[in-house]
Amino acid sequence: MPFVVPRSAGLPAATWASYGLTTLTVLPLVARRRAPVTVLIAVLAAGALYKFTVDGPGQPLPYTGLVTFYTVAELSSPPRRLAVAVLVGTAVFPSVAWNTGEARELLFSLFVFAAAYAFGRFTHTRKAYIRAMEDRARQSELAHRIEAERAAARERARIAREVHDILSQAVSLMIVQAEAGPVAVRTAPERAEAAFDAISETGRDAMTQLRRMLGVLREDGSGPVDPPRSPQPTPAELPGLLERVRASGPQVECTTTGRTRPLGPDTEATVHRIVQEALTNVVRHARADSVRVQLAYGADTLTITVTDDGRGTGSGTDAETGSGPGSDADTATGTGHGLVGIRERAAAHGGTAETGPLAEGRGFRVRVTLPLGAFP
Incomplete structure (x- = not known):
């Protein structure tokens, strides 16, 4: 200035x-x-x-x-x-x-x-x-991202178990019936017709369940027809499952002890899937003549026991690691996903799973205990 x-x-x-x-x-x-x-x-x-x-x-x-x-x-x-x-x-x-x-x-x-x-x-x-x-x-975002990745991993594992349970049982029953079909055609045509009917019914049921699962996995609702959305399987559907297994050969007996009571939807689906997977392993690997399924309701637990009189552990196998004949280890992959899936389902509900051969060396037992304290 x-x-x-x-x-x-x-x-x-x-x-x-x-x-x-x-x-x-x-x-x-x-x-x-x-x-x-x-x-x-x-x-x-x-x-x-x-x-x-x-x-x-x-x-x-x-x-x-x-x-x-x-x-x-x-x-x-x-x-x-x-x-x-x-x-x-x-x-x-x-x-x-x-x-x-x-x-x-x-x-x-x-x-x-x-x-x-x-x-x-x-x-x-x-x-x-x-x-x-x-x-x-930033830490919160990182934690949310890690949790989202873990949730996605858990969901992938759950879907893998569901697909495995559906396809494993259906394909196993169809293979057993198809192998028995040619023999029955020559010796008992009426049994062959029943076997082919069982194959057809099993295939249609598997396709229905797969369509339901794929419908749930769709990200949008586009498409000419929405896929069916039926409820998850429950213990009430076990009689139909047992009939399909009986049609493949072994005699199946199912007993229930204790005071039955309603379970949560997730637990009901888990009970059905555990029995389904145990019976599938029997059909595929055990060569059993009879199977006994027992549901024991305790004060605060439900114990599911599936026992067969099949081959037991066989030679040089390890049932506890999922490599015995009561598991998937005799399949081409040898990965033992069946027993692993049973353990994962039990652990997801805070329960335990014990699998192994019977003491006398013949037969195999799957025993799962689920807590029921959270349900009425």
Whole structure:
């Protein structure tokens, strides 16, 4: 302004040297966040140099010192900022003495520098809080993503068990009936006709269940006809399952002991699937003549036991690891998914599963215990 509007004749003339020195108190602010203490010292030194050398109409203002002191309070470590605060507080006294020497100026200077320090600490706390919230949000998002991946893995395992149970039983029964069909055609045509009827019925039932499952897996409702959405299987459907197994050869006996009571939908489906998988293993591997299925309702548990009089463990097999003839290990894959699926279903409900040969060396037993405390 002194270069645009003429100054009074009694005031010193404006010079470029005085304004150049004033600029030195501003330029260091560019680096204040990288080296706040150094910049503060440079600003105070430039101000002192101006005071003692020029003291002309360069119009130096105290704001640069306040800004750098604020930055020191925000970014510096505790020892460094406390040392700087003591240094600045001490420097205020001689500065006021050289200027006006009044108590009013002294209190005002102490107040504004204290306010700058307080605002610097407030900004530091606010930014730390924001960083903590952002970090918490990232951790929460990561936890949600991990949980979503785990849920997807659990759902894939559940779907794999369902598909395995449906196809394993249906294909096993169809294979047994198809192998018996040619012999029955020559010796007992009426039995051959019943075998082919059983194959057809089993195939249609498997197709119906697969359509239901695929319908549930569809992401949208597009399509000319919505697939059927029948309920999950329940223990009430066990008689039909036992009849299909009887048609494949072995005699099946089913008994229920204890006080029967309604179960949760998931538990009912689990009971049906466990019996289904155990009987499928008998048909595929055990070569049994008879099978006994028992549902024992206790005070707070349900015990499912499926016992056959088949081959037992056979030679060099390990039923406990799912490699005995009562499992899937005799199939081409040898992975033992049947018994693994039974254990997974039991564990999902907080229950236990025990599988292994009978003591006398012939026969195999699957015993599953499910807690019923959560159901009436």
